[in-house]
Amino acid sequence: STGPKLVLFNYQDSRSSIHPTDFLAGFAGYLQVDGYAGYEKTHATLVGCWAHARRKFVEAQKAQGKGKTGKADVALNHIQKLYALESKLKTVPPDKKYDARQTLAKPLLEQFKSWLDKSSESVTKEGLLGAAITYSLNQWSKLMRYLDDGRLNIDNNRAERAIKPFVIGRKAWLFANTKSGAQASAALYSLVETAKINGLEPYDYLCRLLTELPKANTHEQLQQLLPY
Template identity: 35%
Template sequence: TLPIEKGRPGPALLAHVIVSKYCDHLPLHRQSGIYAREGVTIDRSVMAGWVGHMAALLEPLAQRIARHVRAGSAVHADDTTVPVLDPGRGRTKTGRLWTAVRDERPYGSTAPPAAFYLYSADRTSEHAHALLKGCRGHLHADGYTGFGGLYEADPKTSAPAPLKEVACWAHARRKIYDVHVETKSPAAAEALDIIARLFAIEAGVKGRPPAARVAARQERSAPVLAELRAFLDATLAKISGKSDFAKAIRYATSRWTALTRYVDDGRLEMTNNAAERAVRPLTLGRKNYLFAGSDEGGRRAAIMYTL
């Protein structure tokens, strides 16, 4: 029995088309040209139909991966833009691909790491909530306000907040780094040096059990964090409140509780880099295929990227 009813392609050819498109970032029109060089004529529109059929067949497996990711005690989340054809307007619109990641290897868990993706036509908070539906525990994320409601208790039912925010030190560091590149500020350089000490501690506890990670963080990271906070507060009092450096400092200090939450839980990470790594292949593919053909194409892409 062939995968597509009344279709001619076997599973190996279908898998090759899908892997080439979503893993090797070869758009279907390029694949059509490659086959043509070998004397095989497969029109791009025909392969597009195959991809649609396979997305429908594989969607239950993608949903099972999503359930596994959402069951983790700590989840990483992020999103990125994807241009989508908008024929009625004669140009592209901006859709979003969201990802949620479960990766417990940094604290020695044997749970399989996985990521799943969702597509949406915009970036409203309802899509962030749909991505993380059913999640309980901690959420590693950037400062996107759409996640905010997930950190709050339900005022109608008094149910506790489903997630606790774990902010990302890579984001906080990047803002200070950008200031240093632009201005060569000695204070920004000193802040970066202190943050580098925190990352060095994390490198030393990677893969160790949660209890060992907590012990090391409380003994070594907590004093460095106290030193950094004192330095940032003192620096902020000396510089213009409207400067980019001040904005970078306030980004960190306004999220301090979320940025330091990892110290007391060995299952948590210092950064949201797991999610950033999960969206990196999408940005490469976006450069090659330029745009998705439709919202349905974006939804299919989310299923395939999940696999």
């Protein structure tokens, strides 16, 4: 995208699908997500996250036991090839990245899909490996979608990294005492994380914001205080 880079936290009091539907009303672009069913009711074009798919195979690999190898290792090897390719394409322009993915990533994905289909017939769905295979198959059309546009990422780890400070903080303060407090927290984290991804030092930015905000009387002046 050519628009500003920003991180936006939005507080809601439940995981009901009505919240992403309302929040994303009118949006019909790409939305990179995990397997949460609530996103299905939006008008966005959903893009799967390979980090989430990979994580489930990592869990299955750990369950194999120390020093043991199995089907989870095979799956992770398939996924690693996709990431190795993405590493090589990191600085490639979107149009050329699209071409390279069609030529190089698509055959790898087709091989993995064939393996998933075959493995699903012999692996119980109740175990961690079966759950990982089922997740990937259920999400397959979305997991393939990053091939459609060179601007898309293979995963949404950028969002995962942005939310990590909030998750760490939550372990200390556990919860917000009021709804307004939760909304204020979301606004503050939005400003701080947006400042960070735009190369600003959060403390310096907040000092400038708190100094200049009382002087801002117009929409244009407020716009100039945004962290991008």
